[in-house]
Structure formats: C-alpha cells, structure tokens
Amino acid sequence: MAHQVLASPSMKVRVMPPMLRGFLWAGIAFLLTNSLVASIRPDVGHPFVNEVSITIGWVAALTGWLLGVGAYEGVVLPLFGVTPRIGQATDWRRYFAFATDHKVVGIQYLASSAAAFILAGSIAMAMRIELASPTIYFFHYSDQYLAAVGVHGTIMMFAVATVALVGGMGNYMVPLMIGAKNTVFPRLSGLGHWLIPAGVLTVAMSPLLGYWTTGWRGYEPLGSQDPSGIIFYYLGVAAMALSSTIVSLNMVTTIVFNRAPGLTWPRLPMYVWGVLTVSILNLIWLPEIQMTFILELLDRLVPLNLFNAAGQPLAELELFWLFGHPEVYIIVVPGFALWNEIIPVMAQKSLFGRSWAVIGLIFVMMLSGMVWAHHMFTNMRNSEILPFAFFTEMISIPTGFGYMAAIGTLWQSRYRLTTPGLLVLMSMFNFLLGGISGVYLADPPVNLQVHDTMFIVAHFHYTIIGGMIFTWIAATYYWLPKISGRLYSEFWGKFLSIWIFIAFNTAFSTMFLVGLEGMNRWVPAYPPYLHPLNLVISLAAWALGTGFVLHAVHIVWAWRKGPPAPDNPWNGRTLEWLTSSPPPPNNFAEVPIIDESFYVYGDAVKPAARNWDRLKPS
C-alpha cells in the first residue's frame, strides 16, 4: 500500500506541495484544452476563450487539479497497477493533499465547508449592505447584486448545507460510531473532497464570465439568456454534487457492511441513521440534478430548444424542484438526528421513543420526494395543487417525531446546559419557527401571496441556518474534544451562542414581516415604505455574521490552544467516546463488540461495548 513507502526516510522523494501542483496542472490543462478547442471550433470569429472552450477546458482543469492534488499517485497509478514512489504524508501536510483516512477526509470537508460558509456569508453581508437602503448604492448594477445572490445561495447549498454534516461530520464520526476501522471506498472518498474547493472556486469566479441573474435555482429560459457566468454555476454545482454523491455512496456502503459485531440495525446510533437516510436522498437526487444541469448547459451551448418557449420552460422547473425539495431535507435530516444524539448525552437520560425518532427520519426521507411541486403553486394546474398541498402538510407529522423524542427525553431530566446542549435547544426553537411558517406556506391561498417574497427567504433561512447551521455549531462543540483532544471555553461558547441566537431571530423574524408587507425576492432596490424594517434586518444580519466569525475564531483557538480534554468529557455512550482523543489511525485497538444499547442511561447500565476497556490504543 502506498502510504507505507514514506516510512523509510531514505526513500523520501521531493515533490511539490500537492495543492500547488494541483493549481499548476489545472492551469496547464485549461490552457492546452482551451487552445485546442478554440483552434478546432468550426465557426470563425469566436473569441479565443469562448463558452464551449471554457466548458471543456474547465473539465480538463478539474481533472488536472484532482490528479495534481494527489489522485495521480492515489488513484490513477494504482488503477494501472503501478506502485507510486510517493506515499501519503503523516504530519499536518496530509490535510492538504489526497488522503484515505476517513478522519482526515472529514476534517478536510469540515474545513472546506467552513471556508465556503465564511465566503458565502460575506456575500450575504454585502447583500445586506445593499438592502439597508431602498435604492441601489453599494453594488453598481442590479445584475451584480443578482449574481451575488446566486453565488451566495449556490455555495451555501452545495458546499455548506449539503456537505458539512454529511461529508464533514459524517465522514469523521460515522465509522467511529459504528466501530469501523475505515470506510469501504477510502480512495474514492479522498478524491471526493477535492471536488468541493474546485466547485466553490468555480462558482465564486462565475461573475468573471458575466453577472448571471437567476439565483441558485437557475430557472430557464432566463438561464440560457443570461451572461456566460451561469456556465460556471452549472459546472461548479456538478463538481460539488459529485462530491456529495461520492460521500453518500461511501457512507451507505460503510454503514451496511462495516458495522462492528453486535451493532445491529436496531442499535444503530441516531446520527448514523440520519447520515444513512440523507445519503439515500443524495444518491437519488444528486445524479438527477447533475443531469438536469448538463441538459441546461447543452441547451445553452449547442444551443438546443429544450427549455424555452419552443420547448418546455416548466420542464426545467419540475426537474429542478424534484431535486430541490429533497435537498432541503438533505440539509436538515442530519440535524434532527443530532438533536437526539446530543440531548440524551447531555441529560444522561435514556432516549425517549427512539424508534419513533428513527421512523420520523425514514418517513421524512420518503415523503420528501412527494412534496416538491409546492415550490410551483404559482405555475401549476389546479388539479395538481391539492395532492402536493396534502403531502406538504403531512410531512410535518414525521418531522414532529424528532421533537417528540427530544421533549420526552428532556422531561424531568438533569440537563447539562453546556454550549452544545444550549445550541441544540436553540436549534429546535429556530426550526420550530421555520416549520410553523412552513405550515402557512403549505396552504395554497396563503402561499400564492407570500411565494417569492421575503417571507419565503425568512422561512428557509430559519430551517437552514436555524436547523442546520446551529446544529452544525453544536456538533462541532460536542465533538471538538474528540477531534482535537481539547476543550473550548464554556463562557465564550455560551456567550457567542446567545449572541447568534438573538441576532438570527431579530434578522429573520423581521424578514417575515417584510415579506408579508409586500417585498419580493431578488431585488437590490425596493419601494421606500419597506426601508425601516430592512434596516433592522441589515443591522441584525451584520451582528449575526460577526457572531459566526467569532464562533469560528473561538473554535480555532480551542482546537489549537484549549485546555486538554479527557477522552470522554460528556460521558457519552456511543463508540467514538471509547477510543482516545483524537482517535488513532485505525480508530480502535481492537474491534468493539456491542451488546448494549447506546441510549440507555441509569445507575446500573454497563458500557455499550463488551470490550470497552481494551478499545483505546495503549
């Protein structure tokens, strides 16, 4: 195997830093391919860098980037049966190169996601500067603002919300929680991460090709009329969606095959259930949206007439929302699971109605594919509205099961209100507001008024920031001692959590009102009567952004300089707490054998693994 090569120092080969090599190879590949395409393209008079050459050149550049960052040694040479001369680094450099250890990959995903979050978050801050005034003054042109909306939404969706809790926390924690030494497809998974930075950079650079105006949904026929920047939106999303598909394939197979002996399906940890259900959704819907985007790209480049007035404009909307609605559950389902992972540990109380909570996750997964057309109440036939309104209303029933389990667990418990514990309660509060506003949206008459207004914007930010980002921060604090071996500051953690909670609720609850009062989406300018409320939102949004950055600063500080943490600071029962912090390369000294539930607490309970005292490396 490759990584043993580095073991003997005499064989060490000097190589360029992998990421640098990736950039170099990507640049060379792009130049060569672009020149080739530009020179053989039959129609004369097109510019040297044109839409076709840039698309094909981008594919070459992506390939060059992946090979350069380590896939050449890690995947291609082994594929052809050649043992590479260079192995994987074992020090900090492994985080900046192709890696096969699921923990390294997990941290890579988390770091990329966090960077993408800060990047797309700063774009949101720019948007809120613009919206602090009813006239356009910060951006120069309206299409710049709209491109900012699109880049913000696309990066947040495909590099943060879909990724952080599955590719990031999932890759790191799931194998640990099921007692596995590694994942089934470590090389594929190592490759997958490097698609995220490529995709984020592609989308972030899209305005260089022209300000595209469709927002993250890329509605046709507007998309095919937009400036060329939208090409980088299609391509970037394709790369990021491929990354999440790879993660999900790896996670599902790992969960099915690499569970420790005794870890039966009924004993599967809640978070693993969450990652499993969300992975199934990813596997179904991400290939679907990739194909849709490829069709849109071809529609534009060739050009075809699939989605304009000569074809079917609505077909694109349908294909988009078929993916688009499961996507929102892809985002929050790991969050639901994490609530019921963290609450029993913080309360040291048995999880209430565990099977109902799991059934809830599964039914949300199944129903999520049947509600998509509620995004299209404004453009569908009457007869089609009722069934979709029905399923949309019904999906709140399984969603409620997660709440039921959490409420039952909290009842008369002794709940340790630590930072993760507090953030989970806050997240439940926020998601409740998001969910309740969803009940209004499910009702078509109300929907027809608030659809495409800031009410919707507030609604989905409540579910995504409130449900997913808050839970992501909670999970980061919860597992920080495990990942880094260090503790954070309880005071700063709680202080900053309360900060973001207040800022978040001020900003987005006001946004509901602005929407009800008649402010539509995708506008850098609005009628002056909406100014005061928008000013409130902008100020609170800036406070929220600052709060997120301070959280990031605090987490990085704790990671590097925090006081050393014990192996199991919360007295959790799931398997990751039974190994050392941070876990050794193969996770456990021996394979754990499970014969107790992870979610039963009390005075007389035994550890979940029979050989719990021999799992730590000596």
Next chain:
Amino acid sequence: MDLVIFGVVWIILSVLAEWGFNHIRANTMYYLISNEGTIAHHAFNFLTTVLTPIFLFVIWYLIFAAIRFHAKSPDAKPSPRQSTKNGLFTTVWITGAIVVNVLFWLHPTAADMEQIFASQLPSKNRHDLIVDVTARQWEWIFSYPQYHLTQTVNAAGQDELVIPVHRKVEFRLRSYDPFHTYDIEAGVIHSFWIPAFGLKEDVIPGETRYEYIVATHTASYYTNPEVRVQCAEVCGPGHPWMEAPLKIVTARQFKAWIRHQQLLEHVVST
C-alpha cells in the same frame, strides 16, 4: 408537580396569545383588498389560531426545560428519572399531529381551493372586464381589448393598470416581447403579483394563463404602496423595477379613464 406548572403556564400563555392575536387579526397580512386576498387572510388567521397553542407548547417547553431541568453542576450524573416510553404522551402527540394536519388540509386548504376553482369556472365568468397583460423584459403592458386599447399609460408615460371596484376582472397573462427587434417569442418567466390582492400567478413563455379577481376597495399606489403590479419571479437585471402603479376606481371614474385613454390612442375622436 412539573406537569401542573408547565400545563397551567402553557394554558395562560395560550389564552393571552390568542387574546392578543384577536386584536391584530384584521391586519395580519397587512393590506388585502380582493376576494381571493380575503380567502388567504382568513386561512392565515385560522392557521394562526390553531397553531398558536402548539407553537407555544414547544417554545414554552424548551424554555421550561432549560430553566427547570438544567443540571446545577457540570459532572455527569444520570438523570434521576429514566424512561423510554410513555404511551399516553406518544399517542396524544401522534394523533394530535395527524388530526391537526388532516384538518389543515380539509380546512382551509381544500375548502378554499374549492372556492377558488369555482370562481374560475367559465360559467361564472361571462361579463368580465378583460385585461390582457403582457410581461416583457422589463415592462408590464396592459391592454383592454373590449375597449380597443392596446397600451394604457398614465400622464408620466408609465404603463398603468386601472380597474373598477366590485367587478370581476379577467387577467390574461402572457410572456413575450412585442417590441423585440427580431424574436418576439423571446421571453422568460415572470410572476404577476399585486401585493394588495393576495395572489400571484407565474407568466410562462408559450402559455396563456388566466387570473380572476374582484377588488373590494378603491385604492391606488399613492394611497398604499402595496397597490402595485410587481414582478415576483426573477427575470434578469431589470427585475426590481418591473412594476407598474395600479388604481382601483369606481365605475364612473373607470368609464372616464377609458374615454381618456381612447382619446390618447385615437380610438375615438373628440
């Protein structure tokens, strides 16, 4: 004991909230002056009335749990009470969720949709005022085929929509560009939205859509800025400014306005 405190406070909070809500229920969706807007407004208020206690139950529970059940010391001691089931609670929760959601689907959803569908039946739409609405990038063009008016404008030359109060209007919505130099079929999706009317309809290139509405109040953009035609679906850089002032006038005023427009367009001469 916890149960009693929690329950009593929850009931008090719910009653207070419902009482407070009753005071603002007329304005919960700000300003709606159409028949369909009224339906939406009633639905909104009905949902709020039912959802308030449910909402408060969870919110108050989270606060209650954080206050009443939080551990005084950070060390890991098992909670004194351990239970994984409570049949009564689970049954009430799940039945309650199903009942409430089925209720919401029957009323307001299905009942209101029935009403809206019925208002669109051809038999009920015989003597409507017809307004052809054309959405182009980026302008709303209004024409009144019954009065031979092709594009109505106000004194400033802006496109202007004027409709009489208490009379059913049939909007015929199309998206294309009559002023395009070579391809009038080039169009994108727009959304025809009058915030004060409480509904919107997407305008799709290649399709004709219909919207029926009765305004219940005279008003204009200058009395309330929600009385405007606004594009609600992003349609390119001009999207934020794709709006037009709207006036809802009495039948007499409408007649006079039509006459004025006909003069402007030389449909009739003085």
Next chain:
Amino acid sequence: MPPETSALDTQRHGAALRWGFRLFLGIQLIPFIVLFTLRYELDGYYVAPTVNQWLGVAENILMLASLVTVWQGLTAIRENDRETMQRRLKWTSALGALYLALLIYDWSQRVVPVGTRFGGMFYTTIGVSAFYTAAGLFVLVATVVRTGRVVTDAQNHWDVEAAAWYWVFQGAIAVLMNLYLHWI
C-alpha cells in the same frame, strides 16, 4: 490490508465492494430516467422519419457483441485463464471503439436538426450514453494494463469484475437508448 486481516474480513470487504458498486450502477440509471422523462414530456414517442433506423440496429449489434466478449473475459478469469481474459477484454475495447465510430458517423449525417424538440433529445440522450461508453473504454484499457502488472487470478479479480459489470451496464443503456430513439 493490514496483515492481521482475516479471511472472513477479506470476504466481507469483497461483498461490500460488490454491493457498493451495484449501488453506484443503480444510481447511474437516474440520469437516464431524467432524459427519458424529458423526452416523453417534449416528444412523447415520436421518432423523426429521417432517422436511419438500420444504422441504429448496426450499432446495437456491435454493442451486444461486445457484451458477449466481456462476459467471456470474466468467465475466463474465473477459470484462472488470464491470457484469454485479456484477449477478450481487448476484443471488447475494439468493438466498443467501433461502436463509437459508427455513432459518430450516425451523428455526422445530421439527419435530424439539432434545434428541434426531437433533435435536442436525440443528440443529448445518445451523447450521454456515448459518454458512458467512452468511460467504459477507459476502464477496459486500464484493466487490461493493470491485469498485466498485478496478480490477477480466480481469487483476485475484483477489477475485472467491476470493469465487466460497468461495461454490461453501459451496454444495456446504450442498446436501450438506441432502440428508444431510433425505433420506438
């Protein structure tokens, strides 16, 4: 594999790889379902009368022949016959390349205009399936090179198996899509 890995673990790992690969092929059906749906929405089952149906049949015969040879290759390695396996895979690659060449000829005739509803779906659907064929060719060539360098026998031939499965998958898709757009 760490040295202490037992035979049972290896077996289980093999099963995981097979299952995961089948799952991968399963989700690769989804893009074609999208194409199928969109074509149905745009054209129903209309086929332009100018399409050269017999060229479609010829393409399919080539593809079906390559499926037979790839399966023979897999059977050969199961019987520990590495040379036959490699020969069969080379044959498969040749047939696949020929198939692509014929497809390019089919396209270059421009029998349906690109901008029409049928034309758009004709070129995209067959094009996407041709992309899968091209990827399959790459995998086949890689497998031929690889099996000459690493131990490949009746016990160790996961690479051959995966390549064969993939080729069968793309072949079935290509045949169905050709029939669907040339005949139905």
